Amino acid sequence: MQISKDTAVEFHYTLSEAGEQIESSKDGEPLSYIHGTEGMLPGLEKALEGKSAGDSFSVTLEPSESYGERVDDLIQRIPLKHLQGNTKVWKPGMTAIVHSNQGRHQVTIVKVGRFNADCDLNHPFAGKTLTFDVEVLNVREATREELAHGHVHGEGGCGHSH
Structure with missing residues (x-):
């Protein structure tokens, strides 16, 4: 077939x-x-x-x-509790999964704070x-x-x- x-x-x-x-x-x-x-x-x-x-x-x-092409400055602050992955400790450069109204997205962590992380919303392969x-x-x-x-x-x- x-x-x-x-x-x-x-x-x-x-x-x-x-x-x-x-x-x-x-x-x-x-x-x-x-x-x-x-x-x-x-x-x-x-x-x-x-x-x-x-x-x-x-x-x-x-x-x-x-x-798609990379979009510069596509950074969003996301509460740590919304990041999903195999880790308890997030560090810059790691990728995480985030669920939104548009579905599941893979994001790259740029900076980690106490309650939030700044994430690059470009797909890692963009x-x-x-x-x-x-x-x-x-x-x-x-x-x-x-x-x-x-x-x-x-x-x-x-x-x-x-």
């Missing part, structure tokens, strides 16, 4: 910039998404279109096709030309429930109630 609108896709990727590996899913769980529902970077989704399980390919994306090495593992029709929820469900369902 080929990747097309409303297919559930599972793939491994290795992400690099200028030949330097930044991150990889190979040591953990593969990434999964529903094709055509804006749940994936536009340039990567375009490259995945028409591929099948077992296909491997490489694609290089300009910032406009991935995380302004970078990125290369994705992709290995497609699985392609199938998304279920009605997955389409309604907008994401792929694991074997035990999706784990959240609606």
Whole structure:
């Protein structure tokens, strides 16, 4: 089956910039998404279109096709209690997850105070030309429930109630 609108896709990727590996899913769980529902970077989704399980390919994306250009002075003060991550102590340079009305965002901590942190709201990969090495593992029709929820469900369902 080929990747097309409303297919559930599972793939491994290795992400690099200028030949330097930044991150990889190979040591953990593969990434999964529903094709055509804006749940994936536009340039990567375009490259995945028409591929099948077992296909491997490489694609290089300009910032406009991935995380956008950096915006200078995109700093916001955020209460420490709203920062999520694997740490109790925040330090400049660390990344954290923040949930807002617009969804989940990855931010970089610039300065930490007693109750708040000044955070750079640019995605850490903004302004970078990125290369994705992709290995497609699985392609199938998304279920009605997955389409309604907008994401792929694991074997035990999706784990959240609606």
